[in-house]
Amino acid sequence: MKTHHAKRVTIIIEAPMRRRLEEAFGKAGVTGYTIVPVLGGSGRSGRWSSEGQVGLSGGMVQFVSVIRPDRLDALLDAAFDLVENHIGVVTVSDCGVLRAERF
């Protein structure tokens, strides 16, 4: 089956920044994304866990979006302003999709 080239962007960011990042996706014209809860992890700022947390400050969320390659720069520009000073990870990878018209 024929597949079409696309970019998969994942952004792990602090939970309090979730709404702002959703807005940044919207401004970049990216309307398709999924937000995934994450359980815990470890990084430059030490270990963290979402277990038992009642506030947002200790948690992280992951955004996953598959977009057309020509939209990548706009999304990364919009997201970078938010991610620059915050704890998080941004990755971009190549992927293939079956229905190109949906992205």
Place this chain on the structure above:
Amino acid sequence: MSDILSLASENLLSPIILSFVLGLLAALARSDLTFPEAAAKALSIYLLFAIGFKGGVSVAGHGLDATLGATLLAGVALSAVLPFVAFALLRLMSRLDRLNAAAVAGHYGSISIVTFLAGSSLLAQRGVDAEGYMVAVAAVMEAPAILSALWIVSRGGESRFDANLLREILLNGSIVLLVGAFAIGWITGQDGMQKIQPFIGAPFQGVLCLFLLDMGLIAGRGLRRTRASLGMGVIAFGIVMPLLGSLAGLGAASLLGLSLGGTILLMILAACASYIAVPAAMRVAMPEADPSIYLTLSLGVTFPFNLAVGIPIYYALALVARGGF
């Protein structure tokens, strides 16, 4: 003296404090005991609704006190001013830079509703009444401290205020729930209370125990991971600041002429530090500040201090100030 000791032991040996200790020890001992995030949030929603509703019912029963407006204003003023005291104290006692000191300071004007609940429980155990509207005072004390901290840090550079952040601070979920439940309790009064008493009455202490067990786990995990990053000066601040805050609360309560219970609750509100609303706001507005400092200090030092030692001290101080001891 024996009264003070009996008060301290009554507090320390209460199920809610022992639940917190259990959680703390379990986390320090690296037990795999955990609370799912959703369960912890559900418990906090229950507690906020119950305490807000009860406060509203109490105001409906006793009527509006003339000191309500003045007490709300005093709460706002305490919340706004205490971060400046905390900031000055931190710069004096620790080596924290301006940004981290401001971020920590913001936590010490805002409030911990669980400390307030623990204080309310002790008052209920001892049959001491307090003004029902103290719940509303707790709600208005959440936000001003955050604005003060943002102002402190904005003085030296770019503004940290933005419209979205202000809206998030003022419409923070815990404030909306507390004030909303207070309004429902006030509107429905004793009739409303009778309808939901089995839900918000009897289970309350048990739910509070579970919530404090979770708080103990979070505090223990935070201490285990980050205690090395807190210097002695910062830890000492986490104990001195609540004492100073309580004295400010005592002064305000004396001026307002609050009851003994109301005085103790205002002291507790002025003495506690936030670990829910303020850290989230600080992550948005001051991402460069180190969260391990303010979260560990608020939750791992000041919260247990207030629960175990602070509340009985504030109780005793309020009694002494009224000539009760």
